[in-house]
Amino acid sequence: MNTQSKKVLIIKSSPAAEHSVSNEIADFLAEQLQAKNENYDISIRDLAKSPAPVYNTQTLQAFYTPAEQLNEQQKVIVSPSLTYIEELKAADIIVFASPMHNFGITTLLKAYVDQICRMGLTFQYHEHGPEGLVTGKQALIISSAGGNFQLPAEKHKDFQTPYLKHVLNFIGIEDIAVIPVQGVGLGEEVAAQSKHVAKNQLRTLAMSVL
Numbered sequence: 001m002n003t004q005s006k007k008v009l010i011i012k013s014s015p016a017a018e019h020s021v022s023n024e025i026a027d028f029l030a031e032q033l034q035a036k037n038e039n040y041d042i043s044i045r046d047l048a049k050s051p052a053p054v055y056n057t058q059t060l061q062a063f064y065t066p067a068e069q070l071n072e073q074q075k076v077i078v079s080p081s082l083t084y085i086e087e088l089k090a091a092d093i094i095v096f097a098s099p100m101h102n103f104g105i106t107t108l109l110k111a112y113v114d115q116i117c118r119m120g121l122t123f124q125y126h127e128h129g130p131e132g133l134v135t136g137k138q139a140l141i142i143s144s145a146g147g148n149f150q151l152p153a154e155k156h157k158d159f160q161t162p163y164l165k166h167v168l169n170f171i172g173i174e175d176i177a178v179i180p181v182q183g184v185g186l187g188e189e190v191a192a193q194s195k196h197v198a199k200n201q202l203r204t205l206a207m208s209v210l
Helices: 021-035 057-063 072-090 107-116 161-170 188-208
Strands: 002-012 038-046 093-099 123-126 129-132 138-145 175-182
Touching: 002 021, 002 072, 021 038, 021 093, 021 138, 021 175, 021 188, 038 072, 057 072, 072 107, 093 161, 129 161, 138 161, 161 175, 175 188
Parallel strands: 002 038, 002 093, 093 138, 138 175
Antiparallel strands: 123 129
């Protein structure tokens, strides 16, 4: 038995609560990991229950003010961001449970991304381009959608998975797996089959990779 605990951070981003497919699949993954003969420390950040603050003028000003110069109001503004980034850096495995909304990620997840992409904390720029500072992690994207954007004719409409992969690469995470759960709006039979395939893929991933 491996006595060293792996920290798993699951980020849920669906406003659909108990009706969320992406949440269902993420919960299934958590069950698979907990059933293994290994130690997993699993934490869940549900953005529907605790939304990330929206990035506005005050956020921008606070983010680009040196830490030692922050006033009390600005310290409050940057606090959620610092918490999210600390969670990311502490995790070994990061799971994004992401439903597609209007061909991209949800507003909940976009607000979170805006909080974690921070100069000097999760990335920095050099003369040759950006460098990610959140390294040595495994990431998993559970991408659910009502339509099937895995089809060649539909793939170009998917701005969800490519965006998330790019953001993860940008902050330094390169080991990324994607589990699509798509076509869930195309009838009960298609949805059930899509979830069945995704759970089988996760079962294998949990046993052999994570």
